Amino acid sequence: MAVTIAAETPLQDEVRRLVAELNAYMMPLTPREFQFQLTVEQMAEPSVTCFVARDEAGRAVGMGSLKDHGDGLGEVKRMYTLAEVRGQRVGSRLLQRIERLAxxxxxxxxxxxxxxxxxxxxxxxxxxxxxxxxCGAVLDYPDSGYSRFYEKKMLP
Known part of the structure:
Protein backbone atom coordinates (compact mmCIF):
# COMPACT_ATOMS: atom_id res chain seq x y z
CA MET A 1 0.00 0.00 0.00
CA ALA A 2 1.37 3.39 -1.00
CA VAL A 3 1.11 5.74 1.94
CA THR A 4 2.30 9.29 2.39
CA ILE A 5 3.07 10.68 5.82
CA ALA A 6 3.17 14.39 6.55
CA ALA A 7 2.89 16.76 9.48
CA GLU A 8 -0.63 18.16 9.50
CA THR A 9 -2.88 20.06 11.82
CA PRO A 10 -4.90 17.75 14.03
CA LEU A 11 -7.73 20.30 13.90
CA GLN A 12 -9.44 18.64 10.94
CA ASP A 13 -12.34 16.23 10.70
CA GLU A 14 -10.28 13.26 9.52
CA VAL A 15 -7.92 13.47 12.49
CA ARG A 16 -10.83 14.01 14.87
CA ARG A 17 -12.35 10.79 13.44
CA LEU A 18 -9.10 8.86 14.00
CA VAL A 19 -8.85 10.19 17.57
CA ALA A 20 -12.47 9.21 18.24
CA GLU A 21 -11.85 5.69 16.89
CA LEU A 22 -8.69 5.33 18.99
CA ASN A 23 -10.52 6.50 22.11
CA ALA A 24 -13.44 4.13 21.44
CA TYR A 25 -11.01 1.23 21.02
CA MET A 26 -9.14 1.99 24.26
CA MET A 27 -12.09 2.85 26.52
CA PRO A 28 -13.08 -0.75 27.32
CA LEU A 29 -9.48 -1.95 27.75
CA THR A 30 -8.26 0.27 30.59
CA PRO A 31 -10.01 2.09 33.45
CA ARG A 32 -10.70 5.70 32.42
CA GLU A 33 -8.52 7.18 35.18
CA PHE A 34 -5.51 5.36 33.68
CA GLN A 35 -6.02 6.61 30.12
CA PHE A 36 -3.86 9.58 29.18
CA GLN A 37 -5.25 10.83 25.90
CA LEU A 38 -4.35 14.08 24.23
CA THR A 39 -7.31 15.87 22.68
CA VAL A 40 -6.96 17.23 19.15
CA GLU A 41 -6.68 20.68 20.73
CA GLN A 42 -3.73 19.50 22.85
CA MET A 43 -2.24 17.85 19.77
CA ALA A 44 -2.29 21.29 18.10
CA GLU A 45 -0.08 22.86 20.79
CA PRO A 46 3.36 24.09 19.63
CA SER A 47 5.21 21.33 21.52
CA VAL A 48 3.35 18.62 19.56
CA THR A 49 3.76 17.60 15.91
CA CYS A 50 0.98 15.46 14.47
CA PHE A 51 1.72 13.17 11.53
CA VAL A 52 -1.05 11.80 9.33
CA ALA A 53 -0.70 8.77 7.05
CA ARG A 54 -2.80 8.97 3.89
CA ASP A 55 -3.55 6.30 1.31
CA GLU A 56 -3.41 6.72 -2.47
CA ALA A 57 -6.85 8.37 -2.45
CA GLY A 58 -5.75 10.91 0.17
CA ARG A 59 -7.79 9.32 2.96
CA ALA A 60 -6.34 9.48 6.47
CA VAL A 61 -5.55 5.90 7.55
CA GLY A 62 -3.27 6.54 10.54
CA MET A 63 -1.72 9.09 12.83
CA GLY A 64 1.01 9.54 15.40
CA SER A 65 2.46 12.50 17.28
CA LEU A 66 5.70 13.67 18.83
CA LYS A 67 5.51 15.77 21.99
CA ASP A 68 8.72 17.64 22.77
CA HIS A 69 9.18 17.87 26.54
CA GLY A 70 12.46 19.81 26.30
CA ASP A 71 15.87 18.77 27.64
CA GLY A 72 16.26 16.20 24.85
CA LEU A 73 13.15 14.21 25.78
CA GLY A 74 10.35 13.40 23.35
CA GLU A 75 7.19 11.38 23.78
CA VAL A 76 5.32 9.34 21.18
CA LYS A 77 1.58 10.03 21.49
CA ARG A 78 -1.70 9.09 19.79
CA MET A 79 -0.39 6.31 17.55
CA TYR A 80 -3.25 4.69 15.64
CA THR A 81 -3.97 3.05 12.31
CA LEU A 82 -7.28 1.94 10.88
CA ALA A 83 -7.89 -1.79 11.31
CA GLU A 84 -8.04 -2.27 7.53
CA VAL A 85 -4.40 -1.18 7.08
CA ARG A 86 -2.88 -3.01 10.04
CA GLY A 87 -0.19 -5.45 9.03
CA GLN A 88 0.88 -3.16 6.18
CA ARG A 89 3.59 -1.38 8.24
CA VAL A 90 1.75 1.96 8.37
CA GLY A 91 2.32 2.17 12.13
CA SER A 92 6.01 1.37 11.69
CA ARG A 93 6.36 4.07 9.05
CA LEU A 94 4.62 6.62 11.29
CA LEU A 95 6.99 5.70 14.11
CA GLN A 96 10.00 6.08 11.80
CA ARG A 97 8.77 9.54 10.76
CA ILE A 98 8.36 10.55 14.41
CA GLU A 99 11.90 9.33 15.12
CA ARG A 100 13.27 11.28 12.17
CA LEU A 101 11.75 14.50 13.51
CA ALA A 102 13.08 13.68 16.99
CA CYS A 135 11.21 0.53 30.92
CA GLY A 136 9.86 1.81 34.23
CA ALA A 137 7.28 4.58 34.54
CA VAL A 138 8.17 7.75 32.63
CA LEU A 139 7.32 11.42 33.00
CA ASP A 140 4.46 11.88 35.48
CA TYR A 141 2.54 8.72 34.58
CA PRO A 142 1.58 6.56 37.56
CA ASP A 143 3.03 3.06 37.77
CA SER A 144 -0.47 1.61 38.08
CA GLY A 145 -0.12 -1.77 36.40
CA TYR A 146 -2.45 -0.54 33.64
CA SER A 147 0.37 1.03 31.62
CA ARG A 148 3.38 -0.32 29.79
CA PHE A 149 6.25 2.10 29.25
CA TYR A 150 8.82 2.10 26.47
CA GLU A 151 11.94 4.07 25.72
CA LYS A 152 14.47 4.42 22.94
CA LYS A 153 17.77 6.20 23.07
CA MET A 154 18.21 8.27 19.95
CA LEU A 155 21.49 7.79 18.16
CA PRO A 156 22.77 10.80 16.22
Missing part, protein backbone atom coordinates in the same frame (compact mmCIF):
# COMPACT_ATOMS: atom_id res chain seq x y z
CA UNK A 103 16.60 13.41 15.57
CA UNK A 104 16.15 16.65 13.61
CA UNK A 105 15.15 18.36 16.87
CA UNK A 106 18.19 16.92 18.65
CA UNK A 107 16.17 14.79 21.04
CA UNK A 108 18.21 12.08 22.72
CA UNK A 109 15.47 9.89 24.19
CA UNK A 110 11.96 8.95 23.17
CA UNK A 111 9.45 7.50 25.62
CA UNK A 112 5.85 6.39 25.44
CA UNK A 113 3.04 5.04 27.55
CA UNK A 114 0.59 2.47 26.23
CA UNK A 115 -1.86 0.03 27.73
CA UNK A 116 -0.89 -3.12 29.61
CA UNK A 117 -3.87 -5.31 28.78
CA UNK A 118 -5.07 -7.72 26.12
CA UNK A 119 -5.84 -5.66 23.03
CA UNK A 120 -2.55 -3.74 22.98
CA UNK A 121 -0.41 -6.54 21.52
CA UNK A 122 -0.24 -5.00 18.05
CA UNK A 123 1.01 -1.71 19.51
CA UNK A 124 3.66 -3.52 21.55
CA UNK A 125 4.90 -5.27 18.39
CA UNK A 126 5.21 -1.97 16.49
CA UNK A 127 7.24 -0.38 19.29
CA UNK A 128 9.44 -3.40 19.93
CA UNK A 129 10.14 -3.92 16.23
CA UNK A 130 11.02 -0.22 16.12
CA UNK A 131 13.75 -0.72 18.72
CA UNK A 132 11.87 0.50 21.79
CA UNK A 133 12.43 -1.40 25.04
CA UNK A 134 10.18 -1.76 28.06
Missing amino acids: REKGLTRLVLETGEAPGFEEAWRVYERGGFTV
